[in-house]
Amino acid sequence: MxxxxxxxxxxxxxxxxxxxxxxxxxxxxxxxxxxxxxxxxxxxxxxxxxxxxxxxxxxxxxxxxxxxxxxxxxxxxxxxxxxxxxxxxxxxxxxxxxxxxxxxxxxxxxxxxxxxxxxxxxxxxxxxxxxxxxxxxxxxxxxxxxxxxxxxxxxxxxxxANRGSGETQLELDRRRLTKRISRLKQELADEAKDEETRSAQRNESHLPTVALVGYTNAGKSTTMNGLLNLFAEQGEAKNVEEKDMLFATLDTSVRKIELPSNRAFLLSDTVGFVSKLPTKLVDSFKATLAEAKNADLLLHVVDYADPHYQDMMAVTEATLADIGIHDVPTIIIDNKADLRPDTTYPEMVGDSELIFSARDQRSLQKLAELIEAKLFAHEETHTYLIPFSDGQVVSYINDHLKIDATEYTDAGTRITASVDATQAGRLARYLDED
Ligand SMILES: Nc1nc2c(ncn2[C@@H]2O[C@H](COP(=O)(O)OP(=O)(O)OP(=O)(O)O)[C@@H](O)[C@H]2O)c(=O)[nH]1
Ligand SMILES: [Mg+2]
Missing domain, CATH: 3.40.50.11060 (GTPase HflX, N-terminal domain)
Known part of the structure; x- marks a missing residue:
């Protein structure tokens, strides 16, 4: 800490x-x-x-x-x-x-x-x-x-600030300040380019991406850590900082989550919002918020135990719109349900909202299932017959796909697995739909 x-x-x-x-x-x-x-x-x-x-x-x-x-x-x-x-x-x-x-x-x-x-x-x-x-x-x-x-x-x-007196000194201060702003902006732009490369490398396997968003102190980092502790690969489990204070997180952290079904996604945690967040600040943090912008799925974490949670949700939605984040599928996570009397959790509300506690294993399990269902909803299930000579294809499937059944036959390995459109294309020639 x-x-x-x-x-x-x-x-x-x-x-x-x-x-x-x-x-x-x-x-x-x-x-x-x-x-x-x-x-x-x-x-x-x-x-x-x-x-x-x-x-x-x-x-x-x-x-x-x-x-x-x-x-x-x-x-x-x-x-x-x-x-x-x-x-x-x-x-x-x-x-x-x-x-x-x-x-x-x-x-x-x-x-x-x-x-x-x-x-x-x-x-x-x-x-x-x-x-x-x-x-x-x-x-x-x-x-x-x-x-x-x-x-x-x-x-x-x-x-x-200008400590001297007179117009000239003030002009000088202004110029110095303006120059420093543009230098810092340049530094940031250079870093953003590096970051883009890094994030592209990180995601060379084209994993789907999920971003935690929401009000400051809602429990985004705690949710990230909860999922990491349950599902992260060895070495990927480095926790992020969670703390009971406003704006504990100012950076974006990205971690890989491996689900028991063999499917994986990248999860990012980032800066939280507050009402009337200064536009200058939002502007500055565009690079940090880029992960959320490019995400396949947003997890909007809400402090469900705060009497003002609906205001906070409205602020988060408005801020997301401000940043230009529209139409990203979203799961609403009503967090801290453990602090509400007479509230049952985990429990779904409709099909995209979960009453939840980041401190509860069953809630985290349920969230993982929900994320999986949303991310991989477009997948289809097919059966493939892979000849023994193509062992590397079997390895690929074992490493990357959710497998429903495996059978060893004389002709090769018969595997029933879920695939997205790209994977379906790659594996098309092994299709075994008898
Ligand atoms: N009781 C309870 N406390 C929680 C829960 N989730 C988070 N907290 C606490 O809420 C506080 C804020 O949690 P964080 O995860 O740091 O919140 P955040 O959304 O990342 O906040 P920022 O980084 O400041 O935007 C911490 O003290 C957490 O321990 C929960 O489900 N139940
Ligand atoms: Mg945080």
């Missing part, structure tokens, strides 16, 4: 604040904002909302509300106000002036969490690009009160 190395000496009190336009999931996005804040080591001391049909262009909140927030911050000893949306640079600056404490928007908060969690070079680069793109238009504004920035909000390129 990887140790958290982000532990500020002092915790910062924060107030979370949002504008509701009476959208149905508003309460939920505020709860989530508080969770995101907690994940960033803020202590949330209050939650404030304003009902409004639209935001005020200059200050986001109305002036009265902003002043109220300032008073509340002093009353509650909060050093930061966290806003439930991405603010424009000028809204951020104006609000800070009125409120008198640091203002952090939802985007900054999520970027900070990703910054803390990123381990691999690719994840770090992806997060840094998103952070720099966020910081670029805010360079001047954030500079105005740079000295007041608290440590907890420093990930947005504060180190690159």
């Amino acid at each position: 990887i140790k958290e190395d982000f532990m500020p000496e002092t915790q910062t009190n924060a107030i979370v604040a949002g504008i509701t336009r009476r959208q149905p999931n508003f309460d939920y996005t505020m709860t989530e904002l508080a969770n995101l804040a907690a994940a960033n080591n803020y202590v949330v001391v209050d939650s404030v909302r304003q009902n409004a049909d639209q935001v005020v262009a200059a200050t986001y909140f109305g002036k009265g509300k902003a002043e109220e927030l300032g008073e509340l911050a002093r009353l509650k000893d909060a050093q930061t106000v966290i806003v439930n949306d991405e603010l424009t640079p000028s809204q951020l600056r104006n609000l800070e002036k009125i409120i008198g404490v640091d203002v952090v928007d939802r985007t900054q908060l999520i970027l900070d969490i990703f910054g803390t969690r990123a381990r691999s070079k690719q994840a770090k680069t992806q997060v840094e690009i998103a952070q720099l793109r966020y910081a670029l238009p805010r360079l001047r504004q954030r500079n105005a009160n740079f000295d007041q920035q608290s440590a907890g909000t420093g990930a947005g390129g504060a180190g690159l």
Whole structure:
């Protein structure tokens, strides 16, 4: 298990604040904002909302509300106000002036969490690009009160902020930042090319691919590990990290799963989603999410024990659509059923949804069966007669196909097996349909 190395000496009190336009999931996005804040080591001391049909262009909140927030911050000893949306640079600056404490928007908060969690070079680069793109238009504004920035909000390129004064210095900073963004993008593109090659090599046997997707902390990594522990080949069983925290996984891991029937597929685990995931971040993580895009089957893991699970599902579906993932067959996994009272599991709901617990062997078995049924639904069963002289064909079948029967006859080995279209073509000349 990887140790958290982000532990500020002092915790910062924060107030979370949002504008509701009476959208149905508003309460939920505020709860989530508080969770995101907690994940960033803020202590949330209050939650404030304003009902409004639209935001005020200059200050986001109305002036009265902003002043109220300032008073509340002093009353509650909060050093930061966290806003439930991405603010424009000028809204951020104006609000800070009125409120008198640091203002952090939802985007900054999520970027900070990703910054803390990123381990691999690719994840770090992806997060840094998103952070720099966020910081670029805010360079001047954030500079105005740079000295007041608290440590907890420093990930947005504060180190690159303009410390000098005057237009020239600012221009210089901007140029330096822009240059760094394009260099990082180039690095990422080069890596993506390598990754493509690697993934092609990994899948030279054209195994079907299955991708875990879903909300952060839903149990994707735990499901991956459960399947690995039951079905992975020796040496392929290296577990991924599972942890009770938001965005534990930022990289994509791919493992081979070998089913008892002899069939195999590649399973990938990747970064989770959250509502209003900043588009810059989604953009940056396109390479990481490519596995899901190219998958034959998606496993949409849902935290079925969370009262907001339906909101979370909607967010996941919207994010997938955003990334351009449409029409991939999907199994919905209602996970953590063990935490729900009076819930029976494993149990199917219709033919593509499974009430499940990643900590339960029978659930994992059932999931494996379901995946197998979905992936290989298009297969046909044929009987082949292979002469003894073609022993390598028998080996191929034994290694790659699901076999229903084997019989040794005078003319050769008679095997009944399931094949997909390609395999059917390859084996056509051995067909023995008497
Ligand atoms: N009780 C219970 N806990 C579970 C189950 N599945 C996962 N968990 C726990 O939920 C937490 C999150 O699990 P992960 O597998 O790390 O979640 P994830 O979807 O990979 O999350 P991210 O990588 O952050 O997106 C961990 O503490 C798991 O032990 C389950 O079926 N039952
Ligand atoms: Mg994970």
